[in-house]
Amino acid sequence: MSELLRIENLSAGYGEAVVLHDVAFALGEGQTMALLGRNGTGKTTLINTLAGATRQHGGSISLSGQALHKLAPHQRAAAGIGWVPQERNIFKSLTVHENLTAVERPGKWNPQRVYEMFPRLAERKTNLGTQLSGGEQQMLAVARALVLNPKLLLLDEPLEGLAPIIVEELLRAIRRITQDEGLAAIIVEQHPQAILAISDHAVVLDHGTIVHTDSAAALRSQPQVLERLLGVAR
């Protein structure tokens, strides 16, 4: 398996404040990583640092051998970073379809394929962003990242605040995108059960540093470790 992402000695934060300290890991092509940790441990800061939206103080990030840390956010999108921020970045004043065509780049993920993945969005093609439920907005945020045809998908708490039926639908779509279609992803979650089940690797952050790295399957089968690191039994 060839390497897709490599992060070394990464430190980053906001202004003078350093939130992430000496973060390092690598991810292979087609692999899925669960990024876990309690509130305020630096998960979003790490995702945003990959996307270029924080201040990087040191270290390196490379995607398919290309150095990302000197690139602006739009250049990172062009280099293959598909970012779905925690606050969902859809254009509220555009329709569902316009949201997709506004950012679409050539590749296997076009609006038509994305509609097959998310039938709810197909039914709401002409709805404005303001006319979508929270779950539909989240699906559109994922769909927008997909039509960029990224090499690596970054999902920051994609299931947060959604009704159980929508969580199921979104999880099924994420599983298809990552496992069946082979798109590499880093998925942030505070409630790890569902995400560990569809991930290859797991990394746990605390106070801005990596405190645990393992295969997702191994971490999933160790309730005492999950309890200690995350305060959840399973």
Ligand SMILES: Nc1ncnc2c1ncn2[C@@H]1O[C@H](COP(=O)(O)OP(=O)(O)OP(=O)(O)O)[C@@H](O)[C@H]1O
């Ligand atoms: N824009 C900002 N400016 C300054 N400090 C920030 C900013 N955003 C986050 N922080 C700080 O960085 C630390 C990590 O925050 P971050 O949002 O990365 O955590 P998180 O693990 O994503 O938390 P959550 O699970 O609540 O989303 C926190 O101490 C937070 O207060």
Ligand SMILES: [Mg+2]
């Ligand atoms: Mg966060």
